[in-house]
Amino acid sequence: MAGDILDNQGRGEAGWQWPSIHPEGRKFALITAAASLVTAFLAWETIAWPMAFLTLGVLAFFRDPERVVPQDDKYIVSPADGMVSLITQVEPPAELVGDDGSGTTGLPAGPVTRVSIFMSVFDVHINRAPIGGIVRRVVYMPGKFMNADLDKASEENERQHLLIERPDGVSIGFTQIAGLVARRIVPFVKPGDMIAVGQRVGLIRFGSRVDVYLPAGTSPRVVLGQTVIAGETVLADIGTQPLIEGVSQ
Known part of the structure; x- marks a missing residue:
């Protein structure tokens, strides 16, 4: 149960x-x-x-x-099922940075590591919270429906940004991105909601991608091409920078 x-x-x-x-x-x-x-x-x-x-x-x-969710405050768990398609250094989305006028402090400016998870039509499309805390922002952005596997989909496709803040002040931002077939992003949460790590936060209908922005000083524990499971796979340990290597088979 x-x-x-x-x-x-x-x-x-x-x-x-x-x-x-x-x-x-x-x-x-x-x-x-x-x-x-x-x-x-x-x-x-x-x-x-x-x-x-x-x-x-x-x-x-x-x-x-x-899903069986790891219970450790240092973990950032995967918000989506799928394959790690991109790991890169980027500026976080403007919608998640600084004060949005509500008095809530967003992510700090400056390059961070972005882990992109591509979901095919065969993956589970329920997205889950990477950490537990208060939902500070849910920002919908209309856009195109390009292949979600492309890097520029993060800025040009229809998307929804979410920001979750833990009680200790650590914030994680992530973005649901529509793809070629996806035509609607469905949120299950709103700003002010208190949620647990691994809790369902939304879905993207019919294929897409989720980007996760790791805090400064944190490196991913996953590698390119790795299959991850929403609410179970640990993407990173907050504040640690291990070098993880894999060999494709």
């Missing part, structure tokens, strides 16, 4: 179960399932079968499995 204690001392009860389907996806599944049934009733099999398979694809896309 969600919330059960699972650890390396044998506590908890492990078991496989079908992942739930997020409510955001149920309406799409109902539409495609209805179309499949109607076309089957009309004996339009060439349409009915593809619509039936599309229904299964929609259900798979909106699956919402439970």
Whole structure:
């Protein structure tokens, strides 16, 4: 069950179960399932079968499995399922820097490490909080729908910036970016919400990317090409700069 204690001392009860389907996806599944049934009733099999398979694809896309979230204040966990496609030094988005007029201090100016996670249509698209704390900003930016794997998608695509501040003042910013197929970013949180690390914060419909901006003095614990899991994979330890190397196979 969600919330059960699972650890390396044998506590908890492990078991496989079908992942739930997020409510955001149920309406799409109902539409495609209805179309499949109607076309089957009309004996339009060439349409009915593809619509039936599309229904299964929609259900798979909106699956919402439970996750076992690491509980350590030094960890920044992955906000998205997918592949680490870019690790680079950049200036954080202007929408997350400085005072936005609300009296809330954003990220400091200056280069930081950005870890980009590309989500294919086969990945889980529920995004989760990389740290626990107060949601300070949720800023939606309209834009284009270029391939989310491109570096310039961070500045030109439709996107939504989020800023979370921990009780000790450490802030993490991250950005949900729409891709070629994605046409809507759906937030689950708003400024002022108190959230836990690994908590669901939103989704991006039908393929996209999430950028995470690490604090100064923090290097990623992941490498290019690595597959990460939202709410489980540790992206970085705050304040540490290990050199992590991998060999592609």
